[in-house]
Amino acid sequence: TSSGGAVVAVLVFVALPLAAASAYLSARVVTRVPWPRAAVAVLWACSPPAVAAVAEGRLGALVALLLLPPVAAGLAAVAARRATPTWASGAGLATAVLGAFAPALAAAAVLLALLLFAVRRGARGNALILAVTPLVLLSVRIRDLVAEPALLLQGPGLLAWGTPASDPVRLAALQPGHGSVAALAVGALIVALGVAHGDLQASLAGSLRE
Numbered sequence: 066t067s068s069g070g071a072v073v074a075v076l077v078f079v080a081l082p083l084a085a086a087s088a089y090l091s092a093r094v095v096t097r098v099p100w101p102r103a104a105v106a107v108l109w110a111c112s113p114p115a116v117a118a119v120a121e122g123r124l125g126a127l128v129a130l131l132l133l134p135p136v137a138a139g140l141a142a143v144a145a146r147r148a149t150p151t152w153a154s155g156a157g158l159a160t161a162v163l164g165a166f167a168p169a170l171a172a173a174a175v176l177l178a179l180l181l182f183a184v185r186r187g188a189r190g191n192a193l194i195l196a197v198t199p200l201v202l203l204s205v206r207i208r209d210l211v212a213e214p215a216l217l218l219q220g221p222g223l224l225a226w227g228t229p230a231s232d233p234v235r236l237a238a239l240q241p242g243h244g245s246v247a248a249l250a251v252g253a254l255i256v257a258l259g260v261a262h263g264d265l266q267a268s269l270a271g272s273l274r275e
Contacts, residue, residue: 077122084130085110091134094141109134128166135159136174139195143178146187153191157198164203168210168217171199 089106096102109115118126139156142148148156160178164171178196182189200207210216 073122073124076124076127077119080119080127080130081110081115084115084134087131088134091138094138094145094147125166129163129170132159132163133170136163136170140174140177140181143181143188143191143195144185146185148188148191148195150191150194153194154198157195158202160195161199161202164199164206168206171203172217175199 085106088109089102092102092105114126115130117123118130136156136159139148139152139159142152143156160171160174163174175196178192182192182196185192
């Protein structure tokens with residue numbers, strides 16, 4: 066097995082817990098109450114696209130699963146005028162990494178950032194940072210996309226020519242047809258228990274301080 070294959074295998078193994086942690090931390094932009102964030106985290110990690118990405122081992126989809134929450138959180142913070150330049154830069158960096166694996170999703174994020182730049186006067190600086198950062202870091206990649214726009218819909222593991230797509234009905238039932246559904250259910254349970262355990266520790270620490 067090559068080192069690249071080993072990295073992908075490890076990413077597939079830890080994707081669900083990492084996706085839940087990413088969604089949980091990113092949801093702080095909306096609320097600081099633990100349990101709604103925990104519910105969002107579990108729903109995100111156990112959503113049909115997440116299950117399909119893990120079951121089929123598609124690298125681009127796995128990276129999108131991990132990075133979409135912080136990118137969305139950055140856009141939400143900019144829109145609410147609560148972002149700092151550091152936060153906007155971090156979201157821009159996450160968008161750049163996302164663009165290396167899922168160009169269409171990164172392009173959508175950049176367009177949203179540019180829209181915020183146009184309509185949110187108090188957020189223009191941070192919106193510009195978020196939009197420009199991936200454009201600068203992916204300048205070579207963007208040149209290729211301009212020359213061949215079809216690449217916008219491609220990325221590692223996003224399209225697999227000659228292989229059947231997941232059946233929509235099985236996907237909605239969290240049964241994409243690859244791998245063990247029981248193993249995915251166990252992984253989802255571990256995610257839920259881990260998030261709940263972290264919230265319990267935070268609550269106990271808060272009680273002790275009081």
